Amino acid sequence: MTKTYRPVIPSQLAADLNRAFASAEPHTVCRAIGQSLKDFNVSEISKKTGLQRTSIYRAFGDEQLPNFSTVLAVLTAMGLELKVAPRFGASSGY
Template identity: 30%
Template structure:
């Protein structure tokens, strides 16, 4: 019987282009559900893909403080997040959250007369 050797999956090895990095961060933002540490970890993955030393220099942070901030074990300050996003060559943007229309809410909550027959 042969042994199967496994290695730990590292997403940073698969983030090669700015577009892949942006798509990864976008997906993590959607999955995070308000978990700032999760977002910090995602930024850490992207920073490792780009090179932590270079990102730290570009963000004006020490390498050690960058590792700590993006470890996913804590939530870094918003100023740190903004510096890192800029150093990664990414942009932060906002869009309106999609809210269900009142008609759709009524239909889903028994407001539809046909559904009550």
């Protein structure tokens, strides 16, 4: 039986992940990416990133934190980009 995936709405996907990034907690971000991957064919993500499917599942599970290049590759394969913006109300520390 072939698995059917929910249609991905890029703006909703970005909003969900931005909420996780706002936490500034790596495990929260990785869990959110892992949850979002359920709406994608991980075999296709694997082909686009050059990463093994098992590596992708492991990277965004609860066991360990992925390296930064894995995060960037998976987000790019999901049709997203990572941007940096100043956090409102935060001092720069300088």
